[in-house]
Every structure is written in C-alpha cells, then in structure tokens.
Amino acid sequence: MSDKAKTNASPMRAGSMSLTLTPWIVAALLLMVLPFIFNNNSSITIMNQMWITVIFALAYNMLLGQGGMLSFGHAVYMGMGGFLCMHVMNYVEDFGLALPLPLLPLFGGLFGMGCAMLIGAISTSGAGTRFAMISLGIGELVAACSVIIVAFFGGEEGISGDRTYGLPFFGIEFLKQIEVYYLISFWLMLSAALMYLFSRTPVGRMANAVRDNPERAQFLGYSSRWVRFYSFMASGFFCGIAGGLFAINYEILTEENLNTASSGIILLVTFLGGVGFFFGPIIGAIAFTLLQTVLSLETELWAFYAGALFLATVMYFPGGLAGLIMMHVPSYRFGNANKLFVPYIKTLIPGLITVLGSAALVEMIFHYRHGSVGDNEMTLFWITFDSHALVPWIVVSVITGVAFYITKTTAPALKEAWGDANTPPTSGGAS
Amino acid sequence: MRKSIKLGLGAVLALTVSTAAVTADTIKVAFIDPLSGPFASTGTNGLHQFEFAADYMINQNGGVLDGDMFEIVAFDNKISPKESLIQLQVAIDQGIRFIAQGNSSGVANAITEAVNKHNKRNPDDRVLFLNYAAVDPALTNDKCNFWHFRFDANADIKMDAMTDSIAANADIKKVYIIGQDYSFGKAVSAAANKFLSEKRPDIEIVGDELHPIGKVKDFTPYSRKIVSSGADAVITGNWGADMLGLGKSVIENGYSGPIYTYYAAGSGITAAFGETGKGVIRLVSEGQINPPVSDAASDYYNAYKAKFPDGNIDQARIANTIGMLAQAIEAAGTADDVVKIAYELEGMTYDSIWGGQVFMRENDHQAIQNMHIQEHTNEGITFAYDGSDFGVRSIKMIEMASADSPSTCDMKRP
C-alpha cells in the first residue's frame, strides 16, 4: 500500500481539465463510426437531434456554468438563427445564389449573435434575478410575436424550405439523412472546439471570475458587464449555429423553436448533464434526447420519469451526471478505484432493481386504471402478464421490496468504501 | 469514460428502435399525436377510437386481403412539429406505410411536407398520410400533395354548413366572430365573413376578433364585448380549454343566444358545460351520434362503451378512415404499394357506419360527406359524453356538404 502510494502521490494538477487532444480525437472518431453501428435512418435522425441539442446545451452552459447567468429565454437565439437560415435557404432556392449548404449555419450564428447583442445590451448590466427575469420577459415577448408576426415567423405553421435545392456541395446534395449527419457532426466538432477554446481565453476565464465574485473582478479592473456581454454574444452565436443546423435537418421551423417550454428544457438538459464541467451538457443532451424520444416510444409516462429524474439529480447529485462521473476521479488518481468495484455491484444492482421495480409498479397502476375493459394483458420488460391478477403485483412488490432492503443494508458499506477510496494514500492526508 | 457512456446509450437506442420488426401478416398504421402534455386527452381519445375501429371493423371480420390484420402503433409527438418528424422517421423505419395524425394543423403541415419530401427522395419506402382531423383548408389547397388524404371536412366546408344553418334562422341579425390567433382561427374568421356576406348580406357582423391561443386565463372582457354588442349568435373556432373558458364565460355574463362552434364535445368539455351549455352550444361535425342512424351504429357505439366505459366516440370520421383504408387495400390487392392504394382512395365512395356516404375527391383529396349541426343537450340523447347525461344531437343535416367547392390544388401524381 505505502509503496504504491509513493508512486501516485503527485499532487493533483490545478484545473483538472488539461489541454489534451485525446478526448477530441476519440470524440471525432466516435462521431464518424457511430452511423455504421446504428445505420437505420431513425437512429441517425435521433443522433442528429442529439448533436443539435449538444451544441445548444454547450452554448447555454457558456452562460449558466461559466458565466453564472441564468437565462429563461435562450430558445430565442437558437430559434432566431434557425428562422433566418430558413429564409436564406428559401432565398437561395428562389434566386439560385451560389451558397453551399454547409455554410448556412454561419448565417444563423451571426444572426443569433446580432440578437444577443441587442438584448444583451440591456440585460447583461446585472446578473442574478434581474438578468433571469429580463430573459424571461424577452423570451415570452418573442414567443408571442412568433404567432403575431406572420411575415417572418410564418405563424403557427412556421416556415419551411427544401435543403436540396441549394448548390450541390462537392457532389453531395444532402438528400439522405446520413449526409446531413456528417454535416451536423462537422459543425458539432467545430463548435465544441471553439467553445472550449473560448473558455480558455482571458474573456472566458474572466467570466468564471465574474460568476464567482463580480466585485473582486471589478476591483481587478475588469468590467463585469462587458465580460458578461461578451459571453452572452458568444453564446448567442453558437445557439444560432444550432438553429441553422436545425433548419437544415428538419427543413421547418415553428413557434415551438422559440417558446418558453424549449427554453425551460435546455435549462433542464444542461443541469441534468452538469453545469460544472465542459462536457456536462453533452451528457445531458444525450440523456434527455433518449428520454424524450426513445423512452416516449415505450411509455406514456416518460415525462413523469423525467420529472422524477430531475428531482433526484438535483437533490442527490447537484453536479449533474458529469459531476457524478468526476466524483470518481480522485479515487482513480489514488489508484483506489478497484476498492469501489465490489461495493458498487453489491449496492447498485439491487438499487437498479428497486428503481425498475418501482417503475413497473407505476406502469401497472397506470394500466390498471386507464387500460380498456377486457384488455388486461400488459407487457413489461418483455414479460406479458395479466395486470388484473394478484400474482404479478405480489411478485413485483416483493422483488422491489427485497431489492430496496438489500440496497439499504449495503449502502453503509458503500459509503465506507467510498470514504476509504477517497482517502489520499499519503500518511496523515485527509481529503 | 465518455466513450463507454456513448456506447452504452447507443446500445439502448439500437435496441429500442429495432424491437419492432415488420411481420408479413399485420398492416401497421402509425398514430402520431400527443399522448402526453396539455393536449394528451384529445390524443388518447383519438388513439382509442383508432384501436377500436381497427379491431371491431377489420380484425374481428377476418382482416383484409388474406387475413392481414390491422395494428395501430402509437407514437407520442407531444404536439411538437419537431418530435413529430422524429417519430415519423422512426415509424417509417419500422416499415409502417400509413401515417395517421390529426391534432394541430401546424403539425399536419410539417408532416405533409416531410412525407412529400421523403417520398420524393426515397421512392422505395413511400408512405401515405391519413389526416383525420387537421382542418386547415390550405392542406387540400395550396399545400396539397398526392400522399395526403383528409377524412375530416375542412374548416371552410364546416363553415359553409354552419352558415347555412345561421342563414336559415331569420332571428339572427347580428353575429360575433371570435377565435384563437393562429392559422385556424383566421381561416374560420375569413370563411365566416365570406359565407355570411354571400348568404345573408343583411346580417351585421358586430365583432370579429382574435385572442392569443392557450394564453387567456379569463375570458370575461371578451364576453362583455360580445354581450354589449347585442349579438344574436357567436361563431368561434376555439377548442380545448379556450372553448370551455370562452363558452362558460359568455354564458355566465348573460348571453343566451347560440354559440356556433367546431369542437365543443367530448374530452370532458361536454360534462364541464353540463346544464349551462344546454340550448346554447351548437357544433358542426360529420357523423350523427344521436339519434343513432342504424342498429349497426348503435352496436358499434355500445361495443366501444363496453371497452372504454369512460370514453366517447367524438370523432366519427376515425371509423371512416380505417374503413376506407381497408377498402382501398382490398381494391389494390396489396398493402405495400402505397401508390396503388392512393389511386384507389382517390374518388372512392364509401358507406359510412354513421349513415350517408363519404366521397374522396380526386382533385384535392378532400373527403366530402354529410355534415350535421348538432346541439348540446340532455334530451333525446342515446349516447351521452363524458359519463354525464349530456351529449350532442343532430338537429340539421347538410347532405354532401360543399361537394362542388373550388380547390386551388395542383396535384402532382407520380
């Protein structure tokens, strides 16, 4: 133990995210390979949606995580960018301009940035509640305008176009989903890299400072207002890019892209992933898209589970999913990760069964109450049974109860192992 | 770390998406409508009516072709155009050839465009769009395409029928038009103005206004205006909570004339109106529920009530949709070649279980059928709605309403 400790005793580097290229290369390779693993169109459609949400969530986190600004109306910038791109797309079609489609998101980005400049000029003078409420007000106003101002927003039906009418880009006409997928992936890598680099620039660094202590930043000679303004503009730019990609992928934009529900969802997505880490929103966007799109294929109660997941996350893992992952970094550094393995299995497997069992009970109650008369059969986890018979209820309740009991009894051991694993191996060091 | 998560989640994705494989002996119809969120009640009721119609009319009678059964596959679009397009893609990937949707013309518009593009770009797996409730006239006019079929009467046809009824009533001198501020509300207002000026130029339109959709908490100020304008009749295209809110508020504030509307029955609205709406609420729709037209219709409704005791048949056209699709598949002799089926649907005449015939017009794919003016009442009701004593009773029928109405549709056939 002690000799191993010596080799691993190097102090943790300040700012545990270093400028290494490895994660970026892995991510790029993954993006390229994924469509070969999931090669049907619906998987690609869902992945397209995921990557667009990833860009949007990363841009949102430039404000929330890095700048400490809580925005309730951020769908506005993505939506505005998207609407402009749609108009440009139609303009290109009508007048036959030589504009290759892959460059289209740039227009969205610039327009999103323009909108952010206008609104940021008034809203970034303060952080906290004031900023939040102005963003809420503006969000509501733009959402309301989207139904009233038909010329630009197309009313409730929105505006649509056809991406294939533009000039072919090196022979690619973007007829197929897979071509759009690679276009979105390219912009995802580019935007993510730029956003990461932005967080490393002095402005990005100062955004952190302003978030944590605006007064101190002012004393150091930085205008916290301007720092916020620059972050806001940058965020607007990348939101606009996401909007442009949305326009290319769906070929339609409606008021849904601007309304407050979309603004609320991106807040939840970002928080679910974890605001404290750059890659947090990526995980959040993937998890939420799966919840919304894939889980809703399986159950009508998906929103119920989503709500419960958010409550659980915020109550027990305020760092989000990313925080949960990063919690394990210290024990990994200490070389103690293996100590956690067995206790984890002992607790998490029954824990998982408890959660699934509870969900099964909820589904059974739902089916019992809302199923049609005579339709007593239901299928859960590939098992078909009669929801009006007593046996399945007893079985599920017993399994859930026993699993819960095991989880509860093994939890202290896990806690102990956790503390043990996170104790630095050097003598006398406390974490 | 990230890699393993992506792979893990990706595996979930692949698993769930590919579970439903296509089997030869079922004909799947994708039902894409809201099953969660604020409009879930309408969507869920529609789904039940689809499932029942497929089971009762087709599967219990031995299916179509050589015993192929219908299956309704539900997709929750959360009434969002974006989600609808994702679910549409998932449905197409599951090998589903028929897409049914109805709630929200905005969503219908997104789907009809997406279907049109998809069929153009992927000639090998084309799909048909069976629109059972989205009534924006544009869908069978400027925005029509070969793959879209509308089984409901559009807003103009309904308004034509409604204004016939108003024009026949000599007591009505002043009319107030109010609607939600979006395409459908505007279409209702435009149609009402047009038909009233043609049929009864002497009727004065004392008010014509729009209010924000789904945002109005209290309709009192609007009802005050309606009452003080001295209107003899109110025309509105409102639906859902906006319908109930407006109706209740107008009645509460002293209005007693008729309210002519489209969607004021079922989904809890009938029960919530109850006694207050009696003699006031008039709605236009296809399909006569009360009094039942035939024993077959009674049997159908009773069988539905046995299966869904809390449910209503408030969208009679759903039975027509399933019936006409089955008839077209039989006539085409295939359930896979949607072009053939579409050609069979065009110009089809179908005997509806609710009485009368349904004719699918060739030039714009708009169904032409009998329209009924129904009133909200508790007298002479065989089949009440929402577990209350109240229901709708047909008081006037317009045969094959607007059969020769013009269409600007320029249909491009493959």
Add this chain to the structure above:
Amino acid sequence: MELVLVNLIDGLVTGLLLFMLSAGLTLIFSMMGVLNFAHASFYMLGAYFAYQISIALGFWMGLLIAPIIVGVLGAGVERYGLRRVHQYGHVPELIFTFGLALLIEEVVQFLWGKNQMAYNIPEILNFTAFAIAGNSIPAYKIFMIFISIAIFIGLLYVLTRTRVGMIIQAALNYPKTVEALGHNVPLIFMGVFGVGTALAGVAGVIAGPVLGTFPGMAFVLGSIVFVTIVIGGLGSLWGALVASLLIGWITTFAKSYNIAMSDILNGIGIATPENLDDSIWRDLWTVTSPQIADILPYILMVLILIFRPYGLLGNRDA
C-alpha cells in the same frame, strides 16, 4: 361609461386572484431567494383537491380543507426537498421547483386523467348579483373579491401586528441575525412556504370553477406570477397588490377596447402603407390590443427592470 365600471370590476377580480398567488410567492421569494416555479402547480392542486372534496362534502368544505392540504404538502416539500437542495445554491433550488412542477402535472394527470374536471360554482352562488347596463355581475365574482380582500387584510395584520409577523419581516432581511437571536429560522422558512402555497391553494379553489380545472391550468398561468412580484418589488406585499391590480386592469382594458396599431400609428402621423398586404410590416399594422393584452405585463416587466430595478414599491435590487 357603464362598461368602464364593469371592466373595473372584472379587472379587480382578475387582479385579486393574481394577488393571492403573488402574495405567497413574494414572501417565499424574498425570504428564501427561491423562484418557486411550482407555485402555480400548488394552485392547480388546490383546485383538484377542492373538486374531489366538493364531490363528497360540498364546495364549502373544499374551500376549507383543500388549502390546508396544499399548505401541508408545501411545507413538506420545503422540509424534505428544498431544505436539502438549499445548501447547493439558488440555481439547483430553482431547478428543483422546475422539476417539481413537471412532476406535479404528471401526477395530477395520473390521478385525475387528462380531461377537464366538472368542478362548478356552488348552487347558492350561481345567480346574478346585479347588472350594469345589461352586463350581469355574477355573485361568485363578488364572493371572490370578498375572499381575496379578507385574505389580504388578514395577511397584513399577521405581518405587521403580531410577533410572528415581526420575526418573519426580520428574517426576510437579516436571516443570520434572527437566527443568532435564537429563533428557529428553518421553521419560519417552512411555515412561510406552507402558508404561501396554501394561499395559492385558496386561489385554485375559488378560480377552478370559473377558469376551468384541467392539467394545463398551471401552465396557462405560467410565469405571470413572477412578473407580478418583480413589477411590484420583491418582498413587498403592497407592491404585490398594486402590481396584481395593475396587471388585472391593464389586461382587462386592453381586451375590452379594440385599439388597433394602425390607429395609433396614424395618430402620431405615420400613414398606412399603400398596399398593406405586400408590406413586410403588415403584421405590425394589423395588431390590435386584445391580441397582445396578455403579453403587456411582460413588456411592463422588462421596462421596469431596465428603469427601476427595485420594482414599483420594492426597496431591494432584483
């Protein structure tokens, strides 16, 4: 002229209803710094509970019992949910209430289904109190006005004339000091949260029959409650009252009178463009006041935040 009076009464009803929601929220917000997104959900719960109780015991028992249940639920949420999250900061607290709002809506749908509930005005109040120039004022509206005013007076009395009220006021501004003086601040927080949500419950009970009882009722109400307290000034009960009435009257009058944008623009000397249908500004020209009535409060809020961040009667920066 008579219509003005009628509109004043209608606006008063709307405003007072809004006040019952915002009174609780402004106390919660100023004391704990929590933007309680689930506040409107407690309003919805009030309506549903009252509906359920009214089936068995009648409307009046519903009015009595439902707010108490809602208040106890609210206190429970504070004790077992928010207090735990409080240590992480304000954003997690906010997300917590956000998630809670989502969950409550789902639970309501789960228990009561997705349809409109037939929750109606009690027979005894279902008559016309009086009429002004043919516009009837239902007795129920008068009843709503009385309930709201009674609650306002009661609240004002408790906050300014009782010992508990003094402690609450002190805890609003100096929680640390109050705690140091030996008061149980967490208990006060829990109490305030409970009372605030109970007030929202009362609003739900009396608004349910007129505005409809359905799963989307919390969503329809939306963020207007926050707007009210921001306009009024955080932590100010009077401010909440003034802002509520202001919003009630502004929206009512905007809906009652068709003021068209073209009239305003013509009035200030801008001529209507020749062919309006082709102009890109046509939507601006055709806007009327009823169309935008419900977004006027948001415009007002943005303007207030820009020019007077303290709100109308507040004394703290937002």
